[in-house]
Amino acid sequence: MLVLCVAAADSALAASSRPFTLPADLETSFGLAGVLVIGLVTLRRRRALREAVASGAGTVGGAGTVGGAGTVGAGREVAAPAGAVAGGAGTSPGRRAVTAWGALTSAIVLFELVNYFASPRSTHPTVSSLLDVLAGHEILRGLLFATWLGAGWWLWREP
């Protein structure tokens, strides 16, 4: 809850700041550092839980103590076979899906590069210049910042 409040406050501050200013640097750095700290704490807890279970001392209660918040997911990860893609075969993407998304991503990257090396930027907009239009509005910029923080948090979630 506290983390959510801090993230919302940081997003609200970021909504009114402009790139290439000290406030923008500070708010973005704060968001980056916050998400990285959360990620490192999550990894450390997960490792401690794994070690506790491996040493045989990790009963369900013990695991909960080590893991703290979000131990349900951590327990699930420990229970999964080593090296398995979490989520099981039912949730892992098929070859066709990987090919389709890979082709689309390649097309986007290629077109981005073509635009990046072409000029003027107004005629050849890149993703960032398109996002600049979006980020020019305070509310949209705040929402974009909050979405970015949310994506960062998702990267550290339990599989």
Add this chain to the structure above:
Amino acid sequence: MRLANLAIWSALVGCAAGLEIAGRLGVAGLSPAGRLLASLRNRTAGRAALVVFWMWFGWHVFAR
């Protein structure tokens, strides 16, 4: 020229939306983007790459 460029960007976004919908509906063995990203996130190198991209993206859009 700008219009043509924006049309291509729109087409790419449309393709992404189409793939996402097809993935959610389970059409032709496709998967939504979230499942691919989750699969990538479950590997150490994949997670590291995503975190680096996330950091670069945030700094690029919001700070510089």
